[in-house]
Each structure stands twice: as structure tokens, then as C-alpha cells.
Amino acid sequence: MGIDLIASNCSAGPEQLIAVAREMLSVSDTPVLIEPNAGLPELVDGVTVFRLPPDPFAVTVSTLASEGVSCLGGCCGTTPEHIKALSVLCAGKAVTRPQAVDRPCLIVTSRSQAVEFGFDRPCRVIGERINPTGKAELTAELQRLETRQVMVYAEEQIERGAHLLDVNVGAPMVEEARMLPLAVQ
Known part of the structure; x- marks a missing residue:
């Protein structure tokens, strides 16, 4: 990069x-x-x-x-x-360079963790339930800039083993630029 x-x-x-x-x-x-x-x-x-x-x-x-x-x-x-x-x-101390890291993979990071993806890495589960499509209650909350239902879906997916969460706040009349930071904090 x-x-x-x-x-x-x-x-x-x-x-x-x-x-x-x-x-x-x-x-x-x-x-x-x-x-x-x-x-x-x-x-x-x-x-x-x-x-x-x-x-x-x-x-x-x-x-x-x-x-x-x-x-x-x-x-x-x-x-x-x-x-x-x-x-x-x-003074006079040489930096010991670490061995080159051979990691031909994608690493997705957050403030608290790094998750590796690659053919030689374990399977990763990405939770995609935080998506307003077909979810009237979630859509209404997102329109009001509320995150209660987002947190419910997040906790459920983490409990079921999700390594990452795909957070989608795109719905009619949702201020996505304001909502997304609220949803992921």
C-alpha cells in the first residue's frame, strides 16, 4: 500500500x-x-x-x-x-529488523483487532444482518439516528461466531454520513 x-x-x-x-x-x-x-x-x-x-x-x-x-x-x-x-x-544500538513477514493475505483492522483473510488462513465468518433491506424496524431506527437494533444484530452475530460485521445503513431517508459513524462506534 x-x-x-x-x-x-x-x-x-x-x-x-x-x-x-x-x-x-x-x-x-x-x-x-x-x-x-x-x-x-x-x-x-x-x-x-x-x-x-x-x-x-x-x-x-x-x-x-x-x-x-x-x-x-x-x-x-x-x-x-x-x-x-x-x-x-x-546510542550505538542497532535496530534488529524483524524477519520479512510472508503474509500473502488481506488483513482487515479495527481499533482493537486484525483479522486475516487468505487461502491458507482459517475460514472467516462475516455477519451481514445489519442491513435495513426488508427490516422496517431497523430502517425506522436508522432514520431517527438510533442504534438499538444495530447493537442487537451485532451482539447476536458475534455470539454466533462472526469475525467481522458488515454494517449497512443505506435506506431511504437515512443520513448515511451521520448514521454510519454512530453505528460502528
Whole structure:
């Protein structure tokens, strides 16, 4: 697809992003960038604080270079001291490139998972019941920008083993551009 770099930043501290980095490296040989926060955010007297000091931040983040992460940095709560400590620990450290990933398949991703499709992959079930064709109640809800019935169909299909859901909100008098984001959030 012409992607030069894939990345994960913010959202969590270094320890939480290690698993994210490993998963990204396991499915792609595209260079990876990881920029964690200085720990998990905490709300103290109405102010968001990040408590992870520079040295422990750098120790954890620097280990990712030996696992194949090409670019490291810091996001929320990190300071120039965090980046300097990371730089010191990474000085002279060569990035170990992961083995090229031989995955001649299609990977469909969401915020929380990746599902592989291919002739040498397990069969995947795509639930297609979220479709207003012939479903008056669902159509009426979609016209009102409501998602109750969408969620009922989604939960039923997931319980029955669907790996992915095909969400169709196209019906007369449905504002599809407004409805689709509501249906998939």
C-alpha cells in the first residue's frame, strides 16, 4: 500500500505499548514507530499528570529497539529529559529488523483487532444482518439516528461466531454520513 511507517503513540505508557509494538511487528515488516506517554495518565485535583520519571521510561522504551522498532519517542507527559535518557540508552544500538513477514493475505483492522483473510488462513465468518433491506424496524431506527437494533444484530452475530460485521445503513431517508459513524462506534 506504499506505507513508509506504522506507528502507535499516546494512549498508554511504555509497558502497555510493548504488546502493541510486538503485534505490529508480527504482522508487517514495515518500519514501526512507538511513542508512549510517561506512564498512564492520572487525574489529580482536576489536572492530568504522568508520573513515570525519565530513567524508567527510557529503560522500558529502549528495549523495543532490540525487538525491531525502528523509531522511538515520547508523547504526553514526556519531557526533554525523558527523550535525552532514551537517546543515551539507544546510542550505538542497532535496530534488529524483524524477519520479512510472508503474509500473502488481506488483513482487515479495527481499533482493537486484525483479522486475516487468505487461502491458507482459517475460514472467516462475516455477519451481514445489519442491513435495513426488508427490516422496517431497523430502517425506522436508522432514520431517527438510533442504534438499538444495530447493537442487537451485532451482539447476536458475534455470539454466533462472526469475525467481522458488515454494517449497512443505506435506506431511504437515512443520513448515511451521520448514521454510519454512530453505528460502528
